[in-house]
Amino acid sequence: xxxxxxxxxxxxxxxxxxxxxxxxxxxxxxxxxxxxxxxxxxxxxxxxxxxxxxxxxxxxxxxxxxxxxxxxxxxxxxxxxxxxxxxxxxxxxxxxxxxxxxxxxxxxxxxxxxxxxxxxxxxxxxxxxxxxxxxxxxxxxxxxxxxxxxxxxxxxxxx
Numbered sequence: 001x002x003x004x005x006x007x008x009x010x011x012x013x014x015x016x017x018x019x020x021x022x023x024x025x026x027x028x029x030x031x032x033x034x035x036x037x038x039x040x041x042x043x044x045x046x047x048x049x050x051x052x053x054x055x056x057x058x059x060x061x062x063x064x065x066x067x068x069x070x071x072x073x074x075x076x077x078x079x080x081x082x083x084x085x086x087x088x089x090x091x092x093x094x095x096x097x098x099x100x101x102x103x104x105x106x107x108x109x110x111x112x113x114x115x116x117x118x119x120x121x122x123x124x125x126x127x128x129x130x131x132x133x134x135x136x137x138x139x140x141x142x143x144x145x146x147x148x149x150x151x152x153x154x155x156x157x158x159x
């Protein structure tokens with residue numbers, strides 16, 4: 001099933017992981033980080049920042065006013081796939097997958113009316129998928145999902 005332009009929020013999402021890594025790298029402060037260990041921090045090939053000084057793998061857990069628990073993970077590029085698969089394996093099935101990719105150049109030319117218009121993404125929903133099948137897809141698409149910084153995916157459950 002193809003869902004165009006529908007935003008989604010997934011607990012287990014590379015979007016979040018890559019966004020947080022980027023935000024930390026450009027100096028947007030996220031407080032209360034607990035470091036797992038300090039070592040050189042690497043970004044995926046498709047993400048560039050001016051400096052990684054003071055950036056390391058870490059996580060933060062917080063409780064929102066509405067009672068929901070949130071967490072932020074700052075993970076180095078070489079560990080993104082391993083962490084994503086470890087978190088995905090914890091998801092209770094039946095589950096679903098989501099894949100978000102940039103819109104094709106031909107379609108983008110029709111949608112963008114000005115040079116300042118935002119770029120678009122195509123969102124694909126993969127209902128009733130088992131983690132073992134989703135994992136095979138991730139390995140097949142690893143270079144694009146982990147390496148380029150433009151493709152996002154997630155694996156979650158309604159339970």
